[in-house]
Amino acid sequence: MANCQRFSDVSVSERILNSLFLLSIALGYLFSLGQVFFVHQGRDGESGLSISDIVIAYHGSPEQTRLAAAINGPMAGNLRSPADKEIILDWIDSGARQAIFDVQVAPILQRDCLGCHSPASGMNLPPLTSYEQVVKLTEADRGASIPSLVRVSHIHLFGIAFILFFVGKLFVLCEIPVWLKRLTIGIPFMSMLTDIFAWYLTRKTPEFAYLLVLSGGLMGLSLNFQILLSLYQMWLPAMKMESLQSALRVTTGQMKTNASIVAVGLIKSGQRLISWWQALLAGKGMQRFIEKLKKLLFDVADSIKNRLPNDRRLF
Numbered sequence: 001m002a003n004c005q006r007f008s009d010v011s012v013s014e015r016i017l018n019s020l021f022l023l024s025i026a027l028g029y030l031f032s033l034g035q036v037f038f039v040h041q042g043r044d045g046e047s048g049l050s051i052s053d054i055v056i057a058y059h060g061s062p063e064q065t066r067l068a069a070a071i072n073g074p075m076a077g078n079l080r081s082p083a084d085k086e087i088i089l090d091w092i093d094s095g096a097r098q099a100i101f102d103v104q105v106a107p108i109l110q111r112d113c114l115g116c117h118s119p120a121s122g123m124n125l126p127p128l129t130s131y132e133q134v135v136k137l138t139e140a141d142r143g144a145s146i147p148s149l150v151r152v153s154h155i156h157l158f159g160i161a162f163i164l165f166f167v168g169k170l171f172v173l174c175e176i177p178v179w180l181k182r183l184t185i186g187i188p189f190m191s192m193l194t195d196i197f198a199w200y201l202t203r204k205t206p207e208f209a210y211l212l213v214l215s216g217g218l219m220g221l222s223l224n225f226q227i228l229l230s231l232y233q234m235w236l237p238a239m240k241m242e243s244l245q246s247a248l249r250v251t252t253g254q255m256k257t258n259a260s261i262v263a264v265g266l267i268k269s270g271q272r273l274i275s276w277w278q279a280l281l282a283g284k285g286m287q288r289f290i291e292k293l294k295k296l297l298f299d300v301a302d303s304i305k306n307r308l309p310n311d312r313r314l315f
């Protein structure tokens with residue numbers, strides 16, 4: 001064990017670097033939750049994120065078409081008025097005929113969608129420029145295609161493996177029981193693999209959406225546990241005055257002046273941060289987003305309990 005490094009062996013500069021990295025990853029994780037919310041919410045026609053949105057995203061839905069799922073969900077914000085959404089949905093329900101398309105639907109698409117969904121945009125999205133192209137999206141929604149899942153799988157594996165590796169490299173410097181450390185190192189990788197595997201399973205069998213949500217959640221929890229514990233162990237034992245002083249190599253007199261400068265700076269930026277946060281909350285959007293996130297967690301737990309037959313309620 002002679003060569004095992006611990007956080008106490010790490011220099012202050014290196015701790016700053018490590019902490020900024022870990023904080024960026026934690027922030028990135030929060031944004032990725034937001035991304036999941038905005039991409040999947042509302043696919044089932046009801047606002048907010050639920051397990052049925054996940055099922056539709058991966059497995060598809062016999063009653064939903066790709067066009068309806070898109071304008072109920074991630075594309076809703078591009079429509080200038082909600083009435084236009086009803087016009088498009090009515091058109092799909094009434095058999096998606098060309099005569100109605102030309103008069104009622106095409107002008108809406110022209111105005112709100114073609115900026116991105118046309119070959120001219122260069123965005124490689126399904127084009128909505130002609131009747132034939134749009135009508136293809138009004139067939140039953142068969143969920144995520146294998147090529148799109150393969151594309152996202154390779155991005156996730158290459159990207160997330162790096163994140164888990166570097167966060168794990170720092171986490172091994174923590175001082176906790178060795179069995180707990182070994183277990184915690186493995187969990188994020190296992191749950192990342194299970195999550196990706198569950199996409200393909202959900203595509204075939206909708207019930208695997210629960211496995212998908214559970215393994216994704218477990219990855220988030222274990223990753224953030226590693227981040228929080230590393231930050232805690234990296235800084236808290238070193239917070240003692242002596243070690244801070246020797247780290248900065250200053251005399252007590254200088255220390256006092258420096259400390260008061262730092263303290264004033266901290267208080268001022270704290271005040272800025274609080275007023276910024278208040279402004280954000282006053283914007284209501286963020287408040288609603290947090291409410292929905294909370295509701296999602298309860299919904300997931302509830303539907304897992306309710307949908308399992310009594311004799312199979314394992315959790």
Ligand code: HEC
Pocket residue numbers: 039066067070071074075078079109112113114115116117125126128137
């Ligand atoms: C700002 C650019 C932009 C605008 C405007 C836009 N979209 Fe999209 N659309 C996208 C992107 C990007 C995706 C891919 C999103 C994804 O895969 O999650 C997408 C995906 C879709 C899909 C899903 C395609 C599939 O493979 O199932 C449909 C359908 C769609 N949009 C319809 C529309 C409609 C209808 C409008 C107009 C109301 C619209 N979009 C406006 C960028 C845009």
